[in-house]
Amino acid sequence: MAEPNALPAPARERGRIAPVKxxxxxxxxxxxxxxxxxxxxxxxxxxxxxxxxxxxxxxxxxxxxxxxxxxxxxxxRPRFMAGVEHVAFTYPTLGDLLATFRRLAGVGIEPYWCINHGGTTSMYYADPDGNQVELQVDNFERAEDLNEFLYGPAFQTNQIGVDFDPLDLSRRHEAGESHAQLVRWIEIAPRGPETIPTAHLGRLHGLLVRIASRRRTRR
Ligand SMILES: [Fe+2]
CATH class of the missing domain: 3.10.180.10 (2,3-Dihydroxybiphenyl 1,2-Dioxygenase, domain 1)
Structure with missing residues (x-):
């Protein structure tokens, strides 16, 4: 397995003229x-x-x-078109993310997909036009630890993540479980793109994935 890449220094620290944000x-x-x-x-x-x-x-x-x-x-905009996949916003703590989940659920805005990606614990929402917005919290404090996880065996078998029930996570958080326990990666069977919910990529995506996998098995 490949060794984790050393994280690059910010472009400006490398003497480049780059955006600041x-x-x-x-x-x-x-x-x-x-x-x-x-x-x-x-x-x-x-x-x-x-x-x-x-x-x-x-x-x-x-x-x-x-x-x-x-x-x-x-x-x-039809789903599964080339272009922006989603826009993500990070909260400082899991508590803030879960408080936001509860606040939004109270006004009828529900996530359509909740998934621990390994590096982040994420809730995906669709705006009124169907654009996808991810509200997330970092599972690791340090970018180095995330990089190590990405190069580790768990991520090699499942690069999508582990779905979770936000109500259950919220209850466990309120019961006092730690951040580390709540964002802990659970080993599951390998996952392919066909397991991404239809709500995320649209029906056409499922059909195209099925056609592509049939072609692969015929070869
Ligand atoms: Fe994301």
């Missing part, structure tokens, strides 16, 4: 108000500017982390 994500939509309200609710964001065409939202020191652009008559 990933600034923002802009969504275009024909469901303008619904999208603005959804991102405000999910991210506890506030508007820094809005007019009937564009809304800038932030939940931290950046002027806008998310912008929503109002464009009429856009076509819905």
């Amino acid at each position: 990933l600034a923002h994500v802009v969504m275009r939509t024909s469901r303008y108000r619904k999208m603005v309200d959804w991102y405000k609710e999910v991210l506890e964001a506030e508007s820094t500017y809005d007019n009937p065409m564009i809304t800038f939202l932030t939940y931290d020191e950046e002027h806008h982390r998310i912008a929503i652009a109002n464009m009429p008559a856009l076509l819905p």
Whole structure:
């Protein structure tokens, strides 16, 4: 098995002129108000500017982390198309992630997929247009420990992760189980892309995966 790569120093420390941050994500939509309200609710964001065409939202020191652009008559984006897979937001603690899960469930916003990816404990939500938003917490404190996990045997057999029940995780967290216990990787059978829920990749994905695997077995 390959040895873990040494983590690269940040580009600027390597003497390169590189961006200092990933600034923002802009969504275009024909469901303008619904999208603005959804991102405000999910991210506890506030508007820094809005007019009937564009809304800038932030939940931290950046002027806008998310912008929503109002464009009429856009076509819905089919699932399983090339492009952005999802946008992920990290919480500082599992407690914050689970509190957010409970808060959102209280207003009818439920994750469609909860999975421990090994490196992160993640909850996937779909915005009103079906764009996928991952709310997550890092399972490891240090990037070196994550890298070691990625090069270890567990990740070689299952690169997708282990699904979990968020209510159960929430109950265990409230009962006082530690972060380490709650995010512990559980060995399961090898997992392929066909086990990714239809809600994540769409029905077409399942069909294409079945066709591809039939071709492989015929060869
Ligand atoms: Fe992610």
